[in-house]
Amino acid sequence: MQKIKINFKLNGSMVSAEIHPRKRLLDVIREDFGITSVKEGCSEGECGACTVILDGEAVTSCCMLGAQVDGCSVITVEGLSKNGELDMLQQAFLDAGAVQCGFCTPGMILSAKALLMKKPNPTVDEIKMAIAGNLCRCTGYKKIIEAVMLVVQRK
Numbered sequence: 001m002q003k004i005k006i007n008f009k010l011n012g013s014m015v016s017a018e019i020h021p022r023k024r025l026l027d028v029i030r031e032d033f034g035i036t037s038v039k040e041g042c043s044e045g046e047c048g049a050c051t052v053i054l055d056g057e058a059v060t061s062c063c064m065l066g067a068q069v070d071g072c073s074v075i076t077v078e079g080l081s082k083n084g085e086l087d088m089l090q091q092a093f094l095d096a097g098a099v100q101c102g103f104c105t106p107g108m109i110l111s112a113k114a115l116l117m118k119k120p121n122p123t124v125d126e127i128k129m130a131i132a133g134n135l136c137r138c139t140g141y142k143k144i145i146e147a148v149m150l151v152v153q154r155k
């Protein structure tokens with residue numbers, strides 16, 4: 001099948017790629033742009049390890065085609081730090097001890113970040129709802145929720 005060209009904003013910079021029309025967004029990000037923080041866990045929209053922020057919304061990139069982001073803005077965890085400084089949420093994950101093996105962490109941070117972008121002062125229930133699609137086998141979620149609350153408290 002003939003390849004198609006897509007243009008989109010990736011972590012603030014315009015990029016383009018020639019891709020198979022049925023190539024998943026997850027594979028475009030990992031293979032065409034070498035961003036391996038976007039993890040492949042279940043491949044069927046259940047674990048949240050492949051989460052990215054697409055035009056302000058957290059989405060699972062394993063369930064989307066690369067072609068769907070033409071003209072859009074995609075953010076991975078690499079797009080959160082500025083001038084070598086961690087984003088407040090990334091720092092809070094470290095400070096709260098919310099990272100163990102780290103496999104879920106980029107997706108977890110991006111789901112929480114999408115919430116904070118829309119709602120800077122979320123409740124604990126809203127945080128739980130925002131990360132409900134991100135599975136973590138290590139932390140028991142308590143420290144992750146504490147990390148997001150730390151950002152709220154530090155503002």
Ligand code: FES
Nearest residue numbers: 041042043048062
């Ligand atoms: S790999 Fe996409 S949700 Fe699990």
Ligand code: FES
Nearest residue numbers: 101104136137138
């Ligand atoms: S820190 Fe290991 S899966 Fe979440």
